[in-house]
Amino acid sequence: MWAETIRASGKRFSDRPALVAEEGWRVSFSDLDQLTDEVAVGLARRGVSHGEVVALLVPSSVDYIVLYGALAKLGAITAGVSSRLPAPERAVLVDEVAGADRAIATAAMAEGMSLDIDVIEVALANRPGSVCADLRVRDEAPTPLPPDGNRPVAVVFTSGTTGVPKGATFTDQILADIAVVDTGNGWGEGGPITSNTQMAHIGVMGKVPAQFAVGTTLHVIDKWNATAVLDAVSRYRMPAMGGVAPQIALMLRHPDFDQYDFSSVRLVVTGGAPSPPNVIEEARQRFGADWTQRYACTEAGGIGTFTWIDAPMEEMLYTVGRPRPGIKVEVRDPDSDLAVPPGTVGEVCFRSPTVMAGYWRNPTATAEALRGGWLHTGDQGWIDDTGCLRLVGRRGEGFHRGGYVVFPVEAEKVLAWHPKVAGVCVVPRPDEVMGAVGVAVVIPADPADPPTLAELRAFGQQHIAAYKLPEHLHLTDAFPLTPMSKINRKALELQQVEEAEKR
Template sequence: MLSETLREAATRFGDRPCLVEPEGATLTFGALHLASERLARQLAQAGIREGDVVALQLPSNFDYVISYCALARLGAITAGLNPHLAAGEQARILDMLQPRVVVGIHSTSGGSWPAYDIAEFDIQHEVDKPQVIDPAELEPLAELPPDPERPVAIVLTSGTTGLPKGALFRNSQLEAISRIDLGPNWAEVWGIGGAQIASTQFAHIGFMTKLPWYIRCGMATYLLPKWRTETVMELIDAHRITTLGVIAPQLAILLRHEALPRYDLSSVDLIIAGGAASPPALITAASQRFGARYSVRYSSTESGGVGLSNDAGSPEDQINSVLFPREGVEAGVFLEDGTEAGAGVIGELRLRSNAMFAGYWNDPESTQTAVRTGWLHTGDLAQRTPSGGIQLTGRHRDRYVRGGYNVYPTEVEAVLLDHPSVADVAVVPLSHEVLGSIGAAVVVPTAGAQVPTLAELREFCIDRLATWKHPEALVLAESLPYTSGLKLDRAQLASIVAQEDSQ
């Protein structure tokens, strides 16, 4: 699907920018097609065949996308490694993947597989130029027959519970994701344009499974090696970015940045926020400042990066992040006995769609645990609202018990994020000899605001949360730890809080 889509895009709008680096170098759709065709032939000469797993140890740049498209052209399976992972973590992941080869920068083999430095291949980006393939220029390369079940990508999970697992996606899942994101007439969509900032690593689910429809739309993607608030505002202003993908704390910091009045952000018509709770005050402020629709999203690697959103709710539901299944996705809240939970009753959120992963690579046991009777067991806790929507309340493993009462950190965090002196916050449990556990709030204060005290935060919670949910310890921090997949690293947070508590 990916290589066929790129070939058609190169014909339809080959001279449009596809990828733009921070310094301005541009790779057009035509140039991407030509470079990936050239690389596919070199990889074939190196022995890469259909069904081979190739691990990419590359940063999120032109080479990564060219390599992914070239491997798809051969029917090989791309497994991208996030470059922010430590060397030991990457080595363990490679042991799990058992790739045919590794392609990276200054790569050396650490296992039974050969490693290639990307510089060994003559990719020839030929940026800033429209490119049309001259058949006489390239060695013949057999066309693969259409196959919906052909594996395309292995996307690593966030690894917040241990070593990341490899979620496998086939052509059929990539098509289902395009259908959910673009609508039922997705196959007729070509060249509608738009511009976005690459706010995640290319190895992330949000890029690996959605690249085919980015290409189909002719969307320009501006590369951002690291999120810097003012750089993001500069990109929006200079390149008229239309879609802004963020996690809520990033957006909160942007809205409070002293340079905000200097930039024209009016081109943004859609804000997509996931990965962290979006407080009602943030949704209201961002919608007003940008004049844009604010779409709260919930998904996971296993769900294919599609799941729930607040788009279908009433205005009140939308501002309170009440979520509904997106078109083509089924969702339910289930009790441990397998029955559906009633309104207001907390249970496990489960999803079902054609976009769901095909299974964990080399891990059938974990696959059987994650998918049962056709449902993806997310491990996230949720409850139905009176309107029929779904509100997330946390994860099973994050829940703690204070004096016999369950407390879900995400519920407390959503309230504290509304405090004007709180830029970012996470709640983690502390052991207590009488109550079992109490909540400690790790707070990143808002720049320029008065640093909040524990008493002030507890008073702020009085009319918003039951007393047993109020934080009972406060740790101030310059920033919160996030995983390479932009998820809150609660294990590291627990260590920070424990260390503070012991002092």
């Protein structure tokens, strides 16, 4: 599907830009088709063959997309590795998780890694003619592959929030199904968008075929920063913009935010973890746009639930909406694996054609995740009486305080509304009496006038039970983030363990 999409869009959209580099130079759809053909032939002459797993150790760039497309045209399997990971973590993904047959890497990303496989080195382009220049065989193309929906195309690594990342496998048919579900999703078909995640993420690996199928122009951003995104959205009159909640919050706090023209923006789309209600409210007002919250995971192909743009405020602010067409969602008891009644917390499970084929080279983990035809996400949540899904965190994120289980997300949703809070994350701290108590890690709206613990608890008790509220306060100017730009709860929890040990 991916290879065929490149060929079809090359003819259908021809001179329209498919990719725009950060420096402003462009690659058209017809050029992308030709480039991927020429690079595919060059890679084949370097030994890359059908069915091989090729680790792609290349920063998010025009070159990354070209190499991903070229490998698909050869029938090779792309295992993209984020440039934000340190060398030891990259090595684990390449050697142990993917078991790659060879790698394509820039010198910078190969540095510090001892790989016992063939490494094809590439240099990043600085103009259209230099894209994968040393690999291209001019004016040649590979023999088109026969249709095969079961052909693995991509191995996409999970974020590793519960341990060593796993490789979710996506076939040609699954990518085609993702495209069917994702087309017309409000991103502005055929319009320009920015790449807000690393290209190794499911948001690109799984969805760029769908985007290119409708002529979307992808503005490439390697290392995400608010200035680059705001500038691109304003300059190129983008109809939609997206990211995870911390990215939206950083854009809203950009000192020059009000100098940009966002009159073209009709929709703000967020994914990843649920967005704080105050961020949703502020973004809707300042961008002058509708908002939709998406929830999914890598294993689900990045497709799951969403909130309607005209949903009631309760749904928009406190839920992740309803299943998208073609997707089924159930909340199940993690022990009995039976569906639980509405209003009961359990494990969120998906059934859909966009779910991964399995974890690469890991049948045990695959059998655990895909039990009974359902994808078990490891996320905990409950279905409310309107049919909306409400998340309370990852399995294991709830902590025991005395005789109660406390889910940090519940307190975060409330405390985010406090006028002195710009950002909040609640994590447990070991306690000799209660077992664990909550700590509110807060970014103050005004560092000169931060909230006190008493103020936060008094505010919170108006909305949720006192035992769910944090009993300690830690002020910070920024949260540690994972390579996927999510708040790194593990780092914050370790910090609180160290604090408890000092006491």
